[in-house]
Amino acid sequence: MSRREEIGDEGLSSLSEALEEMNNLQKIHLLFKRCNGVSHAGIKRLGQALKAHADSLKEINLNFEWCRYITKEGINSLGQALQSMNSLKNLSLQFETCDCLDDTELQNLSQHLANIASLQNLYLEFSGSREVTHVGIQSLAQALERFASLRSVHLNFRHLTAILDEGIQSLSQALKSLSSLRSLHLDFQGCNMIEDQGIIQLGQALESLVALESLSLDFSRCCYIGDEAMIQLSQALERIGSLQSISLNFERCKNITKDGQEKLKKVLDGFISQRNTKVELKLD
Numbered sequence: 417m418s419r420r421e422e423i424g425d426e427g428l429s430s431l432s433e434a435l436e437e438m439n440n441l442q443k444i445h446l447l448f449k450r451c452n453g454v455s456h457a458g459i460k461r462l463g464q465a466l467k468a469h470a471d472s473l474k475e476i477n478l479n480f481e482w483c484r485y486i487t488k489e490g491i492n493s494l495g496q497a498l499q500s501m502n503s504l505k506n507l508s509l510q511f512e513t514c515d516c517l518d519d520t521e522l523q524n525l526s527q528h529l530a531n532i533a534s535l536q537n538l539y540l541e542f543s544g545s546r547e548v549t550h551v552g553i554q555s556l557a558q559a560l561e562r563f564a565s566l567r568s569v570h571l572n573f574r575h576l577t578a579i580l581d582e583g584i585q586s587l588s589q590a591l592k593s594l595s596s597l598r599s600l601h602l603d604f605q606g607c608n609m610i611e612d613q614g615i616i617q618l619g620q621a622l623e624s625l626v627a628l629e630s631l632s633l634d635f636s637r638c639c640y641i642g643d644e645a646m647i648q649l650s651q652a653l654e655r656i657g658s659l660q661s662i663s664l665n666f667e668r669c670k671n672i673t674k675d676g677q678e679k680l681k682k683v684l685d686g687f688i689s690q691r692n693t694k695v696e697l698k699l700d
Contacts, residue, residue, distance in 0.1 A: 424453025425461070432465035441469040445477040454483050456490030463497030470500045481512040481541070488521050495528030504532050510541035512572075518547035523555035530559035536567045543574035543603070550583030557586035561593045568599040574634075575606040584614030588621035597625050601632040605665070610638045615645035619652030628656060632663040636698065641669045643676030650683040662687060665698040672699070 423431070428448075435441065444466075448454050466473065476498070480486055491511075498507070507529075511517050522542070529535075540556075542548055553573070560569070571587075573579060584604075591597070602618075604610060615635065622628065635641055646666070653662070662684065666672055677699050687693035 423448075423451055425455055425458035428454055428458035429461045432461045435462075435465040436468045438469070440472050442472055443475040444473065445475075447479045448483055449479055449481045450483070452482075452484050454480070455485045456487040456493065459486060459490035460493040463493045466497040467500050471502050473501055474503050475506040476501075476504060477506075477508040477539075479508075479510040480514060481510050483514060486511075486514055486516055488516050488518075491516065491521050492524055495525045499528040499531040501532050502534065504534055506537040507532070507535060508539035508541075510539075511545060512541050513544035515545075515547075517542060517545040519549055519552035519555070522548055522552035526555045526559035530562045533562075534565070535563055536565055538563070538566060538568065539570040541572045542576070543572050544576075546576060546578070548573070548576050549578035550580040550586075553579060553583030554586040557583075557590035560587070560590040563594065565596055566594050567596055569594070569597060570599075570601040572601075572603040573607060574603055576604075577606070577608055579604065579607045580609050581611050581614035581617075584610060585617045588614075588617040591618075591621040592624045594625065596627055598627050599630040600625070600628060601630075603632075603634040604638065605634045606637040607635075608637060608639050610635065611640040612642055612645040612648075615641055616648040619645075619649040623652050623655050625656065626658060628658055630661040631656075631659060632661075634663075634665040635669065636665045636667040637669070638666075639668070639670050641666065642671035643673055643679075646672055646676035646680045650679050654683055654686070659687065659691070659693055661694040663696040667698045667700055669700070 435444070466476070591600070622631070664680070681697065684695045684697055688695050
């Protein structure tokens with residue numbers, strides 16, 4: 417199901433009532449982008465509708481980008497509803513530039529998501545939510561460790577300038593437990609406090625993903641990443657024999673010199689010539 421309309425809490429309440437009356441609802445896709453009439457009351461009512469289909473829903477896609485009036489209470493209500501899902505395999509939540517999202521709310525949401533044992537594909541969008549720091553990432557990482565059956569992870573934290581290496585390191589540790597993971601997309605564009613150590617830890621984690629087929633990393637505009645990170649990441653990539661697609665973006669990382677670029681290019685050229693891997697590389 418999909419719906420694109422400028423609605424507020426009253427409209428969302430009516431929609432939720434209609435959803436509750438449906439039988440065997442398995443998929444729901446709702447786009448609320450820039451619907452500034454939606455507040456915690458509407459989200460809470462939607463959560464009640466989702467709970468009514470806890471046994472049948474297999475896919476949920478909710479987009480709240482630029483919804484300025486969603487509160488912490490609304491996100492918590494949504495998390496409580498999601499944790500009741502018994503058959504959910506695919507979950508996509510998009511909160512781009514939602515001002516209410518901070519470390520505490522990401523921690524609460526992560527704790528709720530950790531209870532969805534059936535989850536296989538996870539897409540989370542938090543770009544522009546500037547109150548989220550590496551502390552919030554650490555909470556999410558703890559939740560990820562519980563998803564042993566995850567096959568796909570897509571995390572977007574663009575332009576969160578308070579994220580430090582500690583967040584990447586926690587996330588890397590969590591990835592080591594996802595032995596079934598086939599696709600990984602991490603976007604930290606503009607998170608300009610990330611340094612070499614975070615990328616080095618991430619590379620070490622990637623080596624443990626024996627089933628990984630698709631990898632996308634975007635650390636463009638992370639100006640403290642340098643040659644050591646490129647060297648260590650290149651060595652890690654060489655050890656992942658299952659990769660079929662690689663996309664790397666390190667544009668405008670001013671500390672990466674020609675030496676680091678050439679090392680990475682050499683390894684990726686080997687993927688193309690020897691393994692027929694699809695490769696996309698962006699460097700300055």
